[in-house]
Amino acid sequence: MNSVTAPITWRRWLSVCLLLFIALWFGTLEVRDLIRTDETRYAEIPREMVASGDWITPRLSDLKYFEKPPLQYWATAAAFTAFGPAAWTARLWTALTGALAIWLTWFTLRRLTSSTTTPNLAGTASAIPWLGAGMLASSLFWIGGGHINSLDMGLSFFMHATLCCLLLALHADHTHAPLQARRWMLASWASMALAVMSKGLIGIVLPGGVLVVYILLTRDWRCLRRLEWLRGLALFFAITAPWFILVSLRNPEFPEFFFIHEHFQRFVSKGHRREGPPWYFIPILLAGLLPWTSWLFKALWQGVCQLLPALKRPQAMPFEQRQTLLLWLWVGLIFVFFSVSSSKLPGYILPIFPALCMLLAPQLAATANRSLRWHALAVTVVTGIFAAAIALLYPQQINKDLFYRDLYWQYAEILLLCLGLLVTASAITAWLAHRHRQQPQPSWSAYLLLGLASFVAGHGILLGHQVLSPSSSARVMAQTLSPYLETDTPLYSVDIFEHGLLFYTQRPAILVATKDEMYLGVAQEPHKQIPDLAQFAQRWQQEKKAIALVKPDRLPELTALGVKFDIRYQDQRRILISKPLTSPTQ
Incomplete structure (x- = not known):
């Protein structure tokens, strides 16, 4: 060529x-139906915003719901207003912020590597931005996070924007461009404010903690003067304060619940059934970073070897090493923070993936073909192990849900097919690297093949999940129910809360003998719920038409209380009943 x-x-x-x-x-x-629980919860709240016209007080099933700030609710509600409520409009904000984070990774690396000649950002400098963006776009966990409707991707994008703008501000100051440094620093404050509006105080606590540790380690006291405190704080509060003030004025119970319960108590308490061991996130990180996981160990080792000696004389540390240190602190401190937390969910460590790709991109650019083949073989082996684990362990999961046994087997075949694609591509990558082993530069075609295969396989894993829709989604259940639902037909939820049924029937449910995540809303508006089955039985007798979602083990109790019903839908976990006279023709 x-x-x-x-x-x-x-x-x-x-x-x-x-x-x-x-x-x-x-x-x-x-393509995929919205699945429980996060996807349908964060679709239903914006739908109720549009329906009620109240964009200040978030509600779920017509009850106050203050667990998270409203930025994603607003974005999704705007999409619903423009295009109507649907799966794609519910996921649009997540997909958009995930794509923007990929672009921001490319943009930031391009600015940072355009003038560097140091080993920390060495290799083929022009390839580093593309490698960083490509790694992020093809990492299995990032693909999943960008297509599952939760708050983690929006938070991850704005936290990544906070980090990137800070890096660009420090870089502009280092290159004696004070106006650009000021603008990037203010952009960092704005991004941090939007992170807070995405998921709460974690959007400022984590970036602030990373910056404090960075300053202490580098003894870069000038950095404190470059933070644009007055303008930055003014911009931060201009973005965050209006909603917090308005929602507190309308709902005096909000500050205590949001700031104390949702932040401090959730971090230290195990009452949310989200606890996990300290190593909880390690397998998620290693599997989620595929097919680039093997480069993580090399980059970590090089970082330790380069940064620890440099920290002995922090004032003499080159600027590029300071950038690398800031990135490693971002990854390490956020990972440790959530590892020691009593509340753990896989998506919590999503914000570290863009920074990891920025750290690994120079490693890929500097990897010779002799080393590349071993990395590719490692991907082949690890992915093959995952495929074998699915083949051996998945039948145990299938036996837990015999009602949808055939569907689980179909999805197992899809999983193995997608992992087989990645195994094949990584094996070919190893062969290409071996074929060009005499060339000093890495085989870009090998990287391209590996990234594309992972990108396609990741989407295949996601799209294939649609076969499990009858088990994991409420759409089929809602379609079965639709002939029996009229405008004035009440919908009850008895000791079970299915967010998706609310979204797909486009109506709230009256809660019966259940609180769980809705306990604050129930406490504030107790007249909107029924506290026990006995009162529900009385209400049921008075209704001309009614629908109720119940747990299977509750039917004997309802029958004993004299509740008469027809079963309209049933699976292993849920049953829909209606008044006996309710039918499509009556």
Whole structure:
């Protein structure tokens, strides 16, 4: 390939990859039904915002719901207003912020590597931004996070924007561009404010903690003066304060619940059934970073070898090493923070993935083909182990839900097919690297093949989950119910709360003998719920038409209380009943 045709060929390849990215990243949002619990919860709250016209007080099943701030609710409600409530509009904000984080990774690395010549950001400098963005786009966990409707991706994007703007501000100050440094620092404050509006105080606590540790380790006291405190704090509060003030004025119970219960108590308490061992996030990190996991160990070792000696004389530490240190602190402190927390969910460590890709991109760019083949073989082995584990352990999960046994077997086949694609691609990557082992530069075609295979496999794993919709979603159940629902037909939820049924029937449910996450709303508006089965039985007798979602083990109690019903839908976990006279023709 000569020097004239090479840029044209790679430009075409980049165009093809970009089109494939857009097609799969955004074009598949409607393929899967919304699944429980986060996806339907964070779709139903914005739907009720649009229906009620109240965009200040979030509500779920017409009860106050103050667990999280409203930024994603507002974005999704705007999408519902413009395009109507649907799976793709519910996931649009998550997909958009995930894609923007990939672009921001490319943009930041491009600015940081354009003038560096140090080993920390060495390799083929022009390839580093593309490698960083490509790694993030093809990491299995990032693909999943970008297509599951939860708050973690929006938080991750704005936290990543906070970090990137801080890096760019420090870089501009280092290159004597004070105006640019000021603008990037203010952008960092704004991003931090939007992170707070995405998921709470964690959006400022974690970036602030990382920056404090960075300053203490580097003894870079000038950094404190470059933070634009007055303008930054003014901008931060201009973005965050209006909603917090309004919602507190309308709901005096909000400050204690949101700031004390949802932040401090949730971090130290195990009452939310989200606890896990200290190593909980390690397998999630190693599997989620595939197919780039093996480079993590090399980068970590090099970081330790380079940074620990430099920290003995922090004032003499080169600026590029300071950037690397800040990135490692971001990854390490956030990982440790959530590892020691009493509340753990897989998506909590999503914010570290963009920073990891920024750290690993120079490693990939500097990897010789002799080393690349061993990395690719490691991916082949690890992915093969995952496939074997699924083949051996998945039948145990299937036996837990015999009602949908055939569907679980179908999904197992899809999982093995997608992992088989990744195993095949990594084996070919190893062969390509071996074939070009005499070349000093890495085989870019090998990286491209590995990234594309992972990108396609990740989407295949997601899209294949649709076969489990009858078990994991409420859409089929709601469709079965629709002939029996009229505008004035009440919907009861008896000792079970299915967010998806609310979204797909587009109506709130009256809670019966259940509180769980709704206990604050129930306490504030007790007249909107029924406290026990006896009162529900009385209400049921008075209704001309009614629908109720119940647990299977509750039916004998209801029968003993004289509740008469027809079963309209049933599976292993849930049953829909209606008044006996309720039918499509009556």
